[in-house]
Amino acid sequence: MSRAALAAKIAALIDRLADGARDDAARDALLSEAAAWQRTRVKPLAKLAGRREDPLGFPAVPTDVFRYVRVAAHPPEEDARVFRTSGTTSGARGASCVRELDLYDRAAKAEATRALFSAGPMRLVFLAPHPDEAPDSSLSYMLGRFVDWFGTEARWVFSEGRLDCVALEAALETDAPTAVLGTSFAFVFAEDALKRAFSLPAGSLVMQTGGFKGRSREVAPDALRAAISARYGVPEARVVGEYGMTELSSQMYETTLRAPEAPRRYGVPGWVRCVAVDPETLAPRPDGEPGLLRIDDLANLDTAVGIQTSDLATVRRDGAHGDTLELHGRASGATPRGCSLAIEEALGDR
Amino acid sequence: MIGEAELRDRVEAAISAGAQLRARPREEVASLVAAAWGLIADPERAPGRAARERLPETTGLSLPMIAWALRATFEQTDEAAHLEAARRMTPAEGAALSPARLSALILAGNVFTACVQPCSMALLAGSPLIVKASSKDDVLPQLFVAALAEIDLELAEACEVVTFPGGTPSLESALMSRADVVSVYGSDATLTAVRQRLSPTATLVPHGHGLGVGLVPRGALGDEAEAAAAATAFALDVAAYDQRGCMSPHVIWVERGGAIDARRWASMLATQLGRLAEDLPRGALPADVGAAQIQWRGVAAARGELHEGDGWAVSYEGRAALRISPGWRNVMVLDLEDARQVGAALGSLGVHLKTLGVAGDAALRRSVAASLPPGVAPRVAPAGRMQRPSLLSLADGRPPWEGLFRLTALE
Numbered sequence: 003m004s005r006a007a008l009a010a011k012i013a014a015l016i017d018r019l020a021d022g023a024r025d026d027a028a029r030d031a032l033l034s035e036a037a038a039w040q041r042t043r044v045k046p047l048a049k050l051a052g053r054r055e056d057p058l059g060f061p062a063v064p065t066d067v068f069r070y071v072r073v074a075a076h077p078p079e080e081d082a083r084v085f086r087t088s089g090t091t092s093g094a095r096g097a098s099c100v101r102e103l104d105l106y107d108r109a110a111k112a113e114a115t116r117a118l119f120s121a122g123p124m125r126l127v128f129l130a131p132h133p134d135e136a137p138d139s140s141l142s143y144m145l146g147r148f149v150d151w152f153g154t155e156a157r158w159v160f161s162e163g164r165l166d167c168v169a170l171e172a173a174l175e176t177d178a179p180t181a182v183l184g185t186s187f188a189f190v191f192a193e194d195a196l197k198r199a200f201s202l203p204a205g206s207l208v209m210q211t212g213g214f215k216g217r218s219r220e221v222a223p224d225a226l227r228a229a230i231s232a233r234y235g236v237p238e239a240r241v242v243g244e245y246g247m248t249e250l251s252s253q254m255y256e257t258t259l260r261a262p263e264a265p266r267r268y269g270v271p272g273w274v275r276c277v278a279v280d281p282e283t284l285a286p287r288p289d290g291e292p293g294l295l296r297i298d299d300l301a302n303l304d305t306a307v308g309i310q311t312s313d314l315a316t317v318r319r320d321g322a323h324g325d326t327l328e329l330h331g332r333a334s335g336a337t338p339r340g341c342s343l344a345i346e347e348a349l350g351d352r
Numbered sequence: 353m354i355g356e357a358e359l360r361d362r363v364e365a366a367i368s369a370g371a372q373l374r375a376r377p378r379e380e381v382a383s384l385v386a387a388a389w390g391l392i393a394d395p396e397r398a399p400g401r402a403a404r405e406r407l408p409e410t411t412g413l414s415l416p417m418i419a420w421a422l423r424a425t426f427e428q429t430d431e432a433a434h435l436e437a438a439r440r441m442t443p444a445e446g447a448a449l450s451p452a453r454l455s456a457l458i459l460a461g462n463v464f465t466a467c468v469q470p471c472s473m474a475l476l477a478g479s480p481l482i483v484k485a486s487s488k489d490d491v492l493p494q495l496f497v498a499a500l501a502e503i504d505l506e507l508a509e510a511c512e513v514v515t516f517p518g519g520t521p522s523l524e525s526a527l528m529s530r531a532d533v534v535s536v537y538g539s540d541a542t543l544t545a546v547r548q549r550l551s552p553t554a555t556l557v558p559h560g561h562g563l564g565v566g567l568v569p570r571g572a573l574g575d576e577a578e579a580a581a582a583a584t585a586f587a588l589d590v591a592a593y594d595q596r597g598c599m600s601p602h603v604i605w606v607e608r609g610g611a612i613d614a615r616r617w618a619s620m621l622a623t624q625l626g627r628l629a630e631d632l633p634r635g636a637l638p639a640d641v642g643a644a645q646i647q648w649r650g651v652a653a654a655r656g657e658l659h660e661g662d663g664w665a666v667s668y669e670g671r672a673a674l675r676i677s678p679g680w681r682n683v684m685v686l687d688l689e690d691a692r693q694v695g696a697a698l699g700s701l702g703v704h705l706k707t708l709g710v711a712g713d714a715a716l717r718r719s720v721a722a723s724l725p726p727g728v729a730p731r732v733a734p735a736g737r738m739q740r741p742s743l744l745s746l747a748d749g750r751p752p753w754e755g756l757f758r759l760t761a762l763e
Contacts, residue, residue, distance in 0.1 A: 046654035053653045055659075064650030071655045086400020294643050310650065312643040332643075 005075070005101070006084065008039055012273070012300045019272030024324055029217055033298050034059055036307045043075035047306050048168055057285040058277065062296045064309030065249050068096035073305045076101045085140035087248045098140065098248050101304045103297070109252040109301040110144050113271045117241060117255030118181065118209060119152040126153040127173045129184025129192060130162045136196035140248050141211065145183060152181070153179055161182060165191045171200075176236065177206035180235060185212045190221055193229050201235035206260065211244035216232050243268070245329065249309050251301035252328060270325035272298040276317045279310075292316045292330060353516050357525045362512045363482055367454050369509035369531060370480040373660040374451060376507070378441065378476060382434035384507055385472050388499040392492070393426035395419070399499045403491065409490035411464050412614040412635040413594060420632055423595060424740045425465040429472065433743040438476050440744070441753055448760040451478035452532035452555075456755055458546065459493070460537040461486030463597040467493045469743055469752050470535055472509065477756035484527055487515045518542065525549055533557060533755035555755035559748055562598035562706035563676070564589070564730070564738050565698065566605070567720060568617065569691040572735075573610025579617055582711035587624030587734030590710055591664070592739035594634050595679040599707035599731070599738050605697065606687035615657065618668035618685035622659035623680060625666060634663035634681055644678035650683070651675065657749075695723040698730075705730045706748065709738040735755030 015032055019025060037060035041051050050061040063073055068087070072078070080101050087096035100106060126149060133137065133146035157173040161168045165188060174180070180202050189210055208230050221229070223243070231238045239262040239291040246253035254268040254276075270276045277286045277291030287293035295315040298308050314330040354362075355740075359613045373381070394400040407418045409517040431637075441451050467483065471493065483493045484744055501508035513718055516523045528534050528550060529718045536546050543560045556607045566586050573579050589601050604621070607646035618671040637645070645665075652658040652667030664681040671687045675698075688694060698705055708730040710717045722734040729749030731741060744752060 017721060030692070049655075050650065050653050063654070064647040065651050066647035070651050073654075097464055143547045281639055281646060282637050292639075294639070294646065312647060315641065315644070 003035075003039060007338075008036060009105060009303055010019055011104070011218070012105055012303060014121075015300065016108050016232070016271075016273045017084060018110055019115065022116060022269075022324060024272050026272075026275075029275060029300065032300055033044045033275060033307055036300060036303055038074055038301075042228070044306060046073055056087040057279075057283070058298070058308070060308055061297070062284075062310035063249075063306040064310045065096060065247070065312065068098060068249050068305075069094045072097070072099065074099040074101075075304055082142070085248045086138040087144065093151070096248060098305055100251075105301040105303055107147060109271065109273065109299075110147060111144050112113070113253055113255065114148065114152065115268075117257070117259060117269065118207060121179075121205060122259070123152045123154045124205070125173075125178050125180040126156045126174060127170070127180055127182045128156065128158045129165065129170070129182065130186035131160060131162075132158045132159075134162060140186070144246075148183070154178070155171050158284065160188050160191075165195055167192075167239055171196065174200040177203055179203050181207050181209065183209040183211075185228060186210050186221075187212070189226060189230055190219060191228075193221075193233065196233060199233055199235060205258065206234070207240040207242060208234055208238050209242050209255070209268060221247070226327050246309070247309075249302075249305070250299050252299045257326065265326075265328075267326040268327050270317075270327055272324065274298065275321045276315070276325060278317045279317055290316060295327070295329075312333060354514050354523070356522050356526050358524055358760075359514060359516075360529075362514060363454065363530050366480040366482050366510060366512045366612060369506070369558065370451075370453060370478075372506050372667050373475065373480055373510040374478040378438040378478070379435060380458055381478075381507065382438040383431050385475050386429065386431040386434040387503050388496060389426055389429050389468065389472070390431075391502065392495050392501040393422060399495045399502075403495055404453075406465060406491045407489075410491050411461075412638070413464075414635050415635045417591075417594065417635065421465055425468055425496055425591070425606050426521050427744045428740065429468055432634060434472060437473065437752070439746055441476060441757070443759055446762050448762070449478070449755045449757045450760050452755065453479070453647060454531045455479045455481050455529035457483045457529050458527075458534065458536045458542075459483065459485050460539075460540060463593050464489055464492050465468075465495070466537055466597075469741070469745070469747065470494060472743060473753045474756055475510060479533070479756050481512070482527060482531070483511065483512055483513045483716055484524075485515050486519050490515045491722070507611070519545075521549070521556075528554065535559070536756065539541065543633055557747075557750070557755045559598070560703070562704050563701070564597075564599045564707035564709060565602040565603050565674070565701075566709040566711070566735060566738070567688070567691060567704065568604060568606045568610075568695055568711040568735075569720070570607040570610035571716050572619070573607070573612050573708075575611050578668045578712075579610070579612035579682065582735055583617060583620035583624045585734070586709065587621055587628050588736050589738040590621075590625060590683045591628045591634070595677065595681050595683070597739055599741070600679065601683060601707075601709055602682040602723045603674045603686055605686050605694060607688050607691045614670075614685055614687045615668050618657070618744075619664050621683070621685060622661070625664040625683075626661045629661060629681075629751050631662050637663075637680055641678050641680050645680060646724050648675065648678050648682055651703060662670040675714045691720060694720060695725045695728070698728050699725040702727050703729070703748065707731045707733055707738045707741075709733050709735045711735040 080098045083100045085098045132140040136142040159170040227241045239258045243256045257269040275298040277296045279296050295311045295313045316328040318326050320326045391397045391399040485493050535554040537559045540560045542660045656669035668685045
């Protein structure tokens, strides 16, 4: 099957499930089909597949692999976009090479519509770099697309690692419902810089994403959410967390806007399969038991649909709200403890 | 958790016991300390039984691994070894030894036998000791004090063991407030925190982040049997303490030009690790290490060759640069064009390189040691003995009694 034919099938499924409908059998069948297609084209995937039988039928590529080898079903000259992770102090950055952005756009638009913008377009304020400044940031790319899809007006107030406090304050003086979107560390910068609280109009919302990555002081999620709510004058239920990563094409959002009474968890789009797996056997953990998060994302057609993260999570097959995800943070054991070390950065790792 | 007042009392108690410790002939102390360890080494004695009963839970290591580690450690810490240490500490004629009034020892939790050398050395030096053990595992130092008390109560009073969670500034300050020397096993972050809290006149003996690496020179790859012997020896180094120690090898370089190449040698190492998985099974894998292991093995499989079994993995990744392993018996095998290049490969590790295991005979070890760059001072150990330093082994390139005494010269 050609890429175009497979992409069309995936696009059709995304469109069919965009309103929150579920068809897990169709999703799983298409995941297997896409994985088989990728196995013959993505060299590291073929090697991983030959390693041992995977409990889910095809292997998930650990995110670190994207730092060391190219994971793509097409040659570099056909890259439409290369998104890169924020990297480590050694400078090694994971690369996600995309040949066509249609599936990425389709998935991002569908889920953001459902999770954030069901009321329609509004003013957008971004605490993140503009895509022209960060062309290899998947987050900036997505936010840039949000302007086209959901924006009545857009203000970018974070540039070259600095928050433009004056611009942010000006952007928050408004009578129009506004969505403030950005990274967690940028919101912390704003907390440290802003001298007063604001009161955004009803219908406004905040979307925050990502960790701190050593760029700001660390703030516990509950505390940051409460601070954001107080600072911008939006109810906590309208402060929505986003979970995404460079190696994925789809995103997940907390469901608090559409289900404010439900526990605060991330909703899993119908074209994505989340599984908590045992760290040693890679077998799925029973429903509701924590494990290492594996994400199978149909929109990842150009790289690998199966992605193995280092995040600890609980996945629930929740009938009322679809599958949901509770994140427990990044597993911390990347290196041995005690007098052993974390000095990979000192070595250079390519 | 111990309170600050009680901790200060324990510190004072140890200091008070210093006078009686210093009054004892060093050779007598050596015999008594060795005898105390001997009680723990003996599985038929109560301290030995207690060690084997309690350590699997507190360390996460399997019982066979615990038994191996106790045997491997205590076969080198007998009375003769302690007497030799006492002899080497004796100052030259015309000089006198002035012990630290109190030494403090802060232990990590990754290798449970790490307390043996510093405890013995402090008491041999005539310095009373307060040990801050890992809050998860204080079994061996506690058993040592109990065994010492069984043998000589007065001597046992010179060694106090406490536990409290790390990052408790008031307790850490109380622990170190009277110490002339503080020896710290832990992360570089721990060392930095201790250094900031130390009085200007106290000596810090740091044992920070570290790792081991291995080398198989072509001289140790003359034929199949030699290569197999090297694989057997290094497999033990990887398996020991489930590769959680700062001497554990993360990578083994195999020099080109031998009868067996690195790719094939990696499979030989895998075979031996498979065997050891039966004799010395690995402990349970913590979830966070499991996450790191998935990533590490994934990269290995994607860009090289991965051999994996029940509780172990060997990667062969050609001439790639070293990637730090998550431990728990995951090791990398790499090609090395010429063993004389190993110094350059190790230079970036600096003080973090604790042990360099070398297959083959002593001449090969001497040759490799001679090629090490400045700033790199590992133990250069035979393959199979990376995790088995002797009582007299240098620790981080320093004498094992570093900081425990000063010398008074009679001019």
